[in-house]
Amino acid sequence: MNAVGTRRVALVTGGSGGIGRAVARRLAEDGMAVAVHYAGNRAAAEEIVAEITEAGGQAIAVTGDIADENAMAAAFDAVESAFGGIDVVVNAAGIMILGPIATFDLADLDRMHRTNIRGAFVVSQQAARRVRAGGAIINFSTSVVRGQAPNYAPYVAGKAAVEGMTLILARELRGRDITANAVAPGPTATPLFLNGKDEATIAALAKAAPLERLGEPADIAETVSHLAGPARWVNGQVIYVNGGFA
Template sequence: MSTSTTDRVALVTGGSGGIGRAVAERLAQDGLAVAVHYAGNRARAEETVAAITAAGGRAVAVGGDVADENAMSAAFDAVESAFGGVDVVVNTAGIMILAPIATFDLADLDRMHRTNIRGTFVVAQQAALKVRPGGAIVNFSTSVVRTQLPSYGAYVASKAAVEGLTLTLARELRGRDITVNAVAPGPTATPLFLDGKDDATVANFAEATPLERLGRPGDIAEAVSFLAGPARWVNGQVLYANGGLA
């Protein structure tokens, strides 16, 4: 049972679609007011806000480049202005570009790492300054850090950095009563994962788990809900939400 109450506030980066939208909607169901962050697609963020408010929740949309410290400082200020503070920050914003390391385009490397590493760092930095006691910071890694599939090298490098940042920040926030963890999803049926994969490839990923299916965005949102609410004794950890994928 969630310990979330109606005076708690969450900011979900990348909250306008895929896993981010599922997380925003789940936290709203848990009773949190939710700020749905978007980078460029305000209309999709407003759709998420509308879905939350139609279900009786409270939500606003906030925009900004996660890698821009001024934009994210303004986003946090907007959340505090709307709801009075910030208790939970969930970093779902990220991009994935796949190619072998030997032929990986370095411009793509820089673009991906700007969002996945710098973006997570900037948001985590703001969270470390502004999250209230009793709060939680949840970053996003990937199960491929452990499975190490070919063509995922650059993406894994960015997410391994997120794990290192997460575990260090948990220790730096000693005495603040703020937990810092990461969720590492397995193959999940989102546009980010499905893009560019044929049916056979998707089927192989589904069969790789003992549960013999892809994850659903709601499965990942459930893990975030746990870390954001009742899991006050889980800190400095990476939670693999992947259906038992090795």
């Protein structure tokens, strides 16, 4: 509950699939009203909204290009109109294109960075303007920022930028009782991660963590739930959620 005793409200970008879907579901289970954002897959967003409402929760679907400031302002407006305000913003939207620096297509780099850097900045900007006291802003990085795996440089460059802006945002929100943190998953069994990888590669990555399995979206959602709710003294941090993956 927020300061006026109403249900807390969360907006989850990229909430129609993968980790975002698990986060939307978990925050609804935590008692929050949830806005499930999607860019292109309306059916998937409406499916998770129906799942939440059928379980007794409150949810709506909102859309928009996260790198378009006008589209995201409209999405935030829709959430505020439906639920009266916003307490938690989780920016799980993102794309991943892999390849070596020497031959990487710069058009792919621009497209990825538009979503992963500009998009994270636009969402963070709207969140900084609108999240209520006692709230939380949670962006997404990746454990590969620390792991430095070949072919991940274009993706890591964007996620390292997200880490930097998130840590600065936490300091800029001084005095407003709003936390800002980044979650950095390791290998997690989502379509984004599994796409283009053969079985041997997936098995090797699963074995790399001491727990000897891939992460599940629910593992990541658990940490987001903590940051979105009780973790009021965790602020300006990057949380590696990877089962010990180095």
